[in-house]
Amino acid sequence: MHIHLIIPGLLWPAASLVGPAAGLALPALAHLLGKGRMTHVEFEPYHTQLLRLFGDAQASTALADLRRRGESCLPPADDAHYLCADPVNLSFAREHLLLGEFPDDDIEPAEAHGLVVALNDTFGDLGHFELASPTRWYLRLNEPTSARLYPLHDVVGRPIKHFLPEGDDGRLWQRILNELQIVLHNHPLNQAREASGKRPINSLWPWGAGTPPQPRPCSFAAVQAEGPLALGLGVTAGLPTRTPDLASALNANTLVVVERLLLPARQLDLDRWRQSLIELERDWFAPLASALRQGKLRTLTLTAPGDRFTLQLHAGARDHWHFWRKPLELDALLKSLAPPPHLPDAAAP
Incomplete structure (x- = not known):
């Protein structure tokens, strides 16, 4: 063997x-x-x-579709297009805005659920957010995107200005990111996190778009x-x-x-x-x-x-x-x- x-x-x-x-x-x-x-x-x-x-x-394989297929807590994927939409923290270091991810035990399930509910209430025209774990979120898109989106692990700890969405839908997704950040920043759950000394979940990082994988x-x-x-x-x-x-x-x-x-x-x-x-x-x-x-x-x-x-x-x-x-x-x-x-x-x- x-x-x-x-x-x-x-x-x-x-x-x-x-x-x-x-x-x-x-x-x-x-x-x-x-x-x-x-x-x-x-x-x-x-x-x-x-x-x-x-x-x-x-390089065009849809990593979000693949990762979602491995989530036993989610229903089987249909023909829709998915993105990974993982919660992240953005913080300034001198003149750079750096992206940080969260350890698995840093976000309470109730916090993640509350934020996902708020996002679905606000961004229903974009798609539907799904929660697989407190640190792994997905977005079922109403319409596919042709934007070039960088994987989260390529961006962690680095200035996000070099990794913003690009391509035909790049400007659109940059605007969507800004709107997501406003909703998350103003949510009471994030204000409570900051008051308790925790890093706020002040942005999402969309990635993993592409063509569906084939066996x-x-x-x-x-x-x-x-x-x-x-x-x-x-x-x-x-x-x-x-x-x-x-x-x-x-x-x-x-x-x-x-x-x-x-x-x-x-x-x-x-x-x-x-x-x-x-x-x-x-x-x-x-x-x-x-x-x-x-x-x-x-x-x-x-x-x-x-x-x-x-x-x-x-x-x-x-x-x-x-x-x-x-x-x-x-x-x-x-x-x-x-x-x-x-x-x-x-x-x-």
Whole structure:
């Protein structure tokens, strides 16, 4: 059996900190990194890598439609056009207006529900807003859009002026964004959030428009994922889907996508990232290393999309016999991948 494990966020953002995994005891991951064969692949956005695994890396694919198909709490999608309309916070940093996303536990379900009700009361001519989770919202459009809309994860922490809607409907969607921000700013729920010291939900970020995805053949027999985009790809391909479970993953060639490091890495939440790594060592790395040694797993591919490149690790059931290959600690790996320090011109070689 083969497992392809994708862990976005495993590579801590290179420019922010050296030694983020220092002092962490991750012996099973070190064993896999040392015994397996590692390669570096040219940078490619995480969502594009997922699409490519299912034979579809088209930039025009509707990511909102795919992600919504992976939402078990929503009714099946119809022929309508959907957008992701995720709640965000806009804040000024010097002269720039920066976009920030919310951790899953930062928005109460009642707050999200109240804001969605208000948006549907005001923007019925635009479409209908749906709530999948406090941080994942959708807009069922009354009319399709041809605007170029940038994915949320491309914009987080960056000035939004470089990522405003473009194309034929670009000006229209810029005006819609302004109107959405006014409604959200004036809502009592946001005023209560600010009074309690929380960041207001003062904008939405629309993204994910495109052509509906088509079923394509792939090499997996099942898909397990924590995020709805990967689950939606599995649903579109007609594969069994579920949340990650190692025991069942060992029964078939399975794609497993574990995203618990993604938001902590993107939001530079080091404590949460380190704690999640410890959990991954216990729940996945140690059992997978054991399954390889015992022959219960034939091959393991580990993919770690990063902010500069993607790390790929291939490990086989016989690799543990390679005594000349020593364990490689994650901290040492991250330090070796970090960019060199900037040298003043006078000190440059």
